[in-house]
Amino acid sequence: MATTRRIGRIAGLAVALGGALLIGAGFLPWAAAVRGGTTTTVGGWSLDAVRVGAALGAVLVVVGVAVAMVMNPVWRRVLAAVSVAAALVAGGIAVYHLSARTGDVHTALRHGATGGGRHANQTTTGGASGGQQRPASSQRGELGGVRAPGAGVWIALAGGLIAVIGGMGTLAAPGDPGRPVPGAAHAVGEPEPAGSEGKIEPMGSEAA
Numbered sequence: 011m012a013t014t015r016r017i018g019r020i021a022g023l024a025v026a027l028g029g030a031l032l033i034g035a036g037f038l039p040w041a042a043a044v045r046g047g048t049t050t051t052v053g054g055w056s057l058d059a060v061r062v063g064a065a066l067g068a069v070l071v072v073v074g075v076a077v078a079m080v081m082n083p084v085w086r087r088v089l090a091a092v093s094v095a096a097a098l099v100a101g102g103i104a105v106y107h108l109s110a111r112t113g114d115v116h117t118a119l120r121h122g123a124t125g126g127g128r129h130a131n132q133t134t135t136g137g138a139s140g141g142q143q144r145p146a147s148s149q150r151g152e153l154g155g156v157r158a159p160g161a162g163v164w165i166a167l168a169g170g171l172i173a174v175i176g177g178m179g180t181l182a183a184p185g186d187p188g189r190p191v192p193g194a195a196h197a198v199g200e201p202e203p204a205g206s207e208g209k210i211e212p213m214g215s216e217a218a
Contacts, residue, residue, distance in 0.1 A: 018086050021179040022078030025093045028173025029070025032100050032166050036064040039160030041110040043119050052118040054162045059103045066100040070173050090180035101170025110157040
């Protein structure tokens with residue numbers, strides 16, 4: 011049906027959009043720690059879990075495009091189920107990092123890792139340092155204070171949610187019944203609809 015195909019296209023594009031957001035989230039900060047006027051951020055690519063989420067985002071982009079293009083309702087539902095599973099895992103990674111106090115974030119802060127895994131400079135807004143920047147490596151073991159999730163966490167969470175909605179929309183869409191197979195209803199003991207092609211006439215009808 012035209013309506014089912016339209017829903018599939020829209021849902022597939024939603025899945026692909028969610029995957030793109032998950033990939034883009036890796037380029038944003040995922041955590042920030044503030045202590046004594048010094049702010050240190052952790053880039054997404056410095057966390058292994060974020061790399062996994064970005065990889066799942068790439069899968070969602072491919073699956074979303076496939077959902078939008080595939081005409082077979084069975085394959086469309088299979089791809090939708092895959093997208094829901096991948097989106098739930100990717101969204102779970104974002105939820106896990108909402109506290110900004112996970113083990114990988116703590117390790118990254120101690121080593122001053124940026125998005126590319128390099129040592130970062132911590133920005134000091136006041137205090138004895140006079141507003142200058144100090145290498146993150148000189149602050150190892152001192153990080154703590156207030157921590158907050160970065161923008162990457164929220165973008166990844168939104169991407170996972172959009173992908174889940176797209177996948178669920180495809181699964182909930184009415185199936186395409188297609189054309190009836192002649193004789194299929196008779197094979198299971200159900201009466202054939204009136205006027206259907208391939209209707210099996212009872213024996214002896216021709217003689218009558």
